[in-house]
Amino acid sequence: MFMILFVLDEPSRLDEVLEGWSEIGIQGITIIESTGFYRRQIKRSKLHLTFLVEPPSSILEEGNITLFTAVEDQALVERCLQKTEQIVGDLEKPHSGVFMSWPLSSAKGLHKHSEEGKKTP
Known part of the structure; x- marks a missing residue:
């Protein structure tokens, strides 16, 4: 098994990415709103400069989606990487x-079974 982590820079493309991943058979995707150190530093700099001339509410920067x-x-x-670049362009x-991936040495709880022994989504 492998873990895939993808930080999407344009949150408006989230539905496209989820649909694309689903098309190739990926399910069970966890979505987290996130931001990076660089983006935070830029936002803090703009806030400091903008506060001098505008109200702070004028700064509305989007974060990322992980x-x-x-x-x-x-x-x-590999199929996931190809599909991702097909949607968002050259990474x-x-x-x-x-986009990152790495092997998992263990994983448990990914494929749930009901009491009758049937897999649940």
Whole structure:
């Protein structure tokens, strides 16, 4: 099994990414609103400068969306990366996102079973 973590720079693309991942068979995606150190530093600098001439409420910066999920194999990691770049563009370009994956040494609770022994989503 592998863990995938993707930081989406444009939150407006979230539904597209989720739909694309679902199309290739990825389920059980956790979504977290997030921000990075760089973006926070920029926001703090703007807040300091803007506060001198405008009310602080004029600063409305979006954060990022961080997605993570566990997948069965490296092939699905590669398909996920391809689908992600198909949607958001080349991840080596600015303002696209960051995609990472790594092997999991153990995972439990990913495939729940009902009392009757059937898998539940």
